[in-house]
Amino acid sequence: MAGGKRTRGGVTTGPVAAAPRVRVLLPLPLGNAYDYRVPEGLALTPGAFVVVPLGGRETIGVVWDGEPDPGLSENRLRNVQAVLDAPPMTAVLRRFVDWVAAYTLSPPGAVLRMAMSAPSALEPPAPQAGWRRAAAPPAGARTTPMRRRVLEVLADGAARAGGELAEAAGVAPAVLRGMADAGLIEPALMPRRRLFAAPDPDHPGPALGPEQREAADALRAAVARHGFSTTLLTGVTGSGKTEVYFEAIAECLRRGRQALVLLPEIALSAQWLDRFRARFGVAPALWHSELTSRTRRETWRAVAEGAAPVLVGARSALFLPYPDLGLIVVDEEHETAFKQEEGVVYHARDMAVVRARLSEAACVLASATPSLESATNAQTGRYATVHLPARHGGAEMPAVEAVDLRRTPPERGRFLSPALVAAVGETLDRGEQAMLFLNRRGYAPMTLCRTCGHRLRCPNCTAWLVEHRAQRRLQCHHCGHVEPIPEACPECGSAHSTVPIGPGVERVLEEARALWPEARVLVMASDTIPGPAAAAAAAKAIQHREVDLIIGTQIVAKGWHFPHLTLVGVVDADLGLAGGDLRAAERTVQLLHQVAGRAGREERPGRVLLQTFAPEHPVMQALVHGDLEAFMEAEADGRRPGHWPPFGRLAALIVSSEDERAADRTARDLGLAAPGGEGVEVLGPAPAPLAILRGRHRRRLLLKTRRDIAVQPLLEDWLDKVEVPGNVRVQVDVDPVGFL
The missing domain is CATH 1.10.10 (Arc Repressor Mutant, subunit A)
Structure with missing residues (x-):
């Protein structure tokens, strides 16, 4: 158990009441706080971190709000054992934990666990010893030049x-x-070192254009009001949205409050961090999964003590203990990476708005391609809007063309059309950089036997194994299962009969090397850019023109600025449109627009080629004509009549079990007990698209309601009617963004 300095009577803000018992919420998947007896002489207030017994062990919890159960007999109570010398959890964060738990139908203790993600930080840092001049040095002590x-x-x-x-x-x-x-x-005790230097809000930054200054003024005013507001900051790629919301951060710093910036891929944000240092003179505090345990401990403590003025992090940074949060920025707010799909299922963009409201803070949602949910909230007046219509510095948006693969297909066995091959060659001949985008890792998404047609499948999931030729392996990108490429077909036994079907980035790399053998090529995918150091090295190599051709998956769409990149070729623009996902078209247009926005960001004009079998598709037409607003209006018109989000509410129940029959029985029982009534509809049960995931059989039910109907009471009543066996798990996903 992570411990801390234990004190008795160490909380100074006044006792809750004279009653000798308190409620303590534990960071465990428990539905309620437990009552504990307060020993004589120990004063406790809500938010104090305490050590309490649980079963045969000790655990750390938080004194929670509310009255203890007066009906609980005294002999069933156990004593609080100690108070930890740590900043108490603020009332805002406690309310946020309760709010998230109620909204997501998660146990409050499971949400609390996210807010206590660095338990060792509850122990004050050990003092460090050093030296100082003696107060009374002895007379006649020998001194030398060194002394x-x-x-x-x-x-x-x-x-x-x-x-x-x-x-x-x-x-x-x-x-x-x-x-x-x-x-x-x-000997003398050293003063505690300041872990994070204070960013300077008045440090000279880049000059803003007139439109940027106007937008920055609006965001500064929102921060200065010291109250809750949400602003949707939109603008074409390269319009300077980051520099604009930096001015909101500067205003927040001037007013002595903390600022939080959420990024979808913080570990890949080397260029963003460079821009922050250029504007504020120092680096911000960081929070993401790749931090060492020591850095997490120190950062958590610095945030709690107000010693981390600006923190930049992944979605979990929302649950850190800011004493006075004045601004939350959600950059690339449309990104699905902000949705947590495991454990407590929540969307960080939506929870950021809630945390800002509870903190009386300003919230800024920034995107060149805002989600339909945020765009609708802006249109209805729930959010303020700030728009940047042009690229900064006079750069023009790239010209976008659709390459009809039905008319100009690639050569047999190849995946790049003659038009794209010619465009890349011309770009490289001019000494400019080009990018080929394909949102598929590995060499090929499927491997089959040419003799019997058997497809190699993951043994744990309903998914094809992806070939990674460089590592000579097949891998499942859902559960991580890995196996070598077989010498013979496991079904019919034919030797050397397996063949790759379709392209991944490794296969595009193979084709590019054959076409342009002199080009210096860099592959940017999660396999090759695993963390911050690799991302920084890749960005530096591209900026210094040590790379001619970039081949990448979706991580190349994450806000990179490559001054010499003038051509983007999308190898398979139709890839995201397959399947029945409600948001397939919206996501595809967002991703491709973001990728296209990497081209022509400085003085040289950019060009984008979309390889597609459906150039007439609304997504392709919106990209070619640069009319995303009309596309989103049409998307909204298609969802409004059926009460699909954002004009209705969705909640999913995902039933899973290692026993297929148990999963089917529970899903059937839930289907029979499904709620009904006007404006309420339940779809399913049905096998999930990934019917088996990590060895568990999965069934889905989908609750759809009108916008004015709260889904949480319906879900609670529904789940209370069905007894779920111990070998079955039912996960609740309120406002799902994916349907696998």
Whole structure:
């Protein structure tokens, strides 16, 4: 168990009441807080972190709001054992935990666990010992030139760490030991170092154009009001949205409040961090899954103490203990990466708006391609809007063309059409950079036997195995299962009969090397760019023109700025349109528009080629004509009559079990107990598109209601009617964004 400095009576904001018991919420998937007895002499207020017994062990919890159960007999109560010396959890964060739990139908303890994601941070950092000049050095103590240099460094009276002191004075550590023995210096506790330098809101940044200044003024005013507001910040790719919301961060800093920026891929945001340093003079605090446990502990504590003025993080950063949050920015707010699909299922964009409301803070949702939900909220006046219509610095939007693969198909066995091959060749000949985009990792998405037609499938999931030729392996991108490429078909036994079907980025790389052998090629995919260091190295190589051709998956759409990139070729623009996903067209137009926006961001004009079998599709037409607004209006018109989001509410129940019959029985029982009435419809049960995932059989039911009907009471009543066996799991997904 992570411990901390334990104190009795260490909470100073006044006791809750004279009653000798409190409610304590534990970071466990439990539905309610537990009552505990408060020992004599110990004063507790809501938010205090305490150590309590649970079963045969100790655990850390939080004193929660509300009255203990007066009907609980005294002999069933156990004592709070200690209070931890940590900043109490704020009332805002406690309310946020309760709100998220109620909205997502999750146990409050499971949500609390996300807010206690660094339990070791509840222990104050150990004091560090150093040296200072002795207050009363003995008369006649011998001094040498080296000792005098040490005393000169310590002349300001401040304590210094031994290593730092020895280095500053140019002496060996033995000299310090001798001076201590002689009484010239004495041990002293070091002041705690500041982990994060304070960003300077008045540090000179890039010059803003007239439209950017007007937009920045609007966001600064929203922050200055010190109240809740939500603003949708839109603008074409390259219009300077980041620099605009930086001015909102600067205003937040001037008013002494903390700012949070949520990014969909914080580990891949090297260029964003460079821009932040250029504007504010220092780096922000970071929060993402790749931080070391020590950095997480130090960052969590710094946030709680108000010593991290700006934090940039992934969706989990919403649950950090900010004492006074004044601004939340959700960059690329349309990204589905903000939806957490496991554990507590929530959408960070929507929860950011809630946290801002509870904190009386401003919220900014930024995107070149806003979600239909956010666009609708802006149109109805729930959100304010700020729009940047043109690229910054006079750069023009790229010209977008559709390449009809029915008329100009690639050569047999190839995947790049003659038009795209010619365009890449011309771009490279001019000394400019080109990008080929395909949202598929690996070499091929499917492998089959040419003899019997058997398709190699994951043993744990309803998914094809993806070939990764460079590693000589087949991999499931859903559960991570890996196996070698077989020498013979596992079904019919034919030797060397398996063949790859379709392209992945590795196969495009193979084709590119054959076409342009002299080109310097970089593949940008999650397999090749695994974290911050690799992302920074890739961005640096591209900016320094050490790369001619970039081949990438969706991570190349995440806000990169490559000044010399003038051509983007989309290998398969139709890829995201397959299947019955409600948001397939919306997501495809957003992704392709973001990818297209990488081209021509400086003085040289950009060009985008979309390889498609359906150039007449509304998505392709919207991209070619640059009319995303008309596309989104048509998308809204298609959803409004059927009360599909954002004009109605959805909630999914995902039933899963390792026992297929148990999953079917529970799904059937839920179907029979489904709610009804005007404006309420239940679809299913039906096998999920991924009917088996990680060895569990999955069935789905979908609740659809009018916008004015709250789904949570319906779900709670529905679930109460059905007894779920212990070997079956029912996951609730309110406002689903995916349907796999």
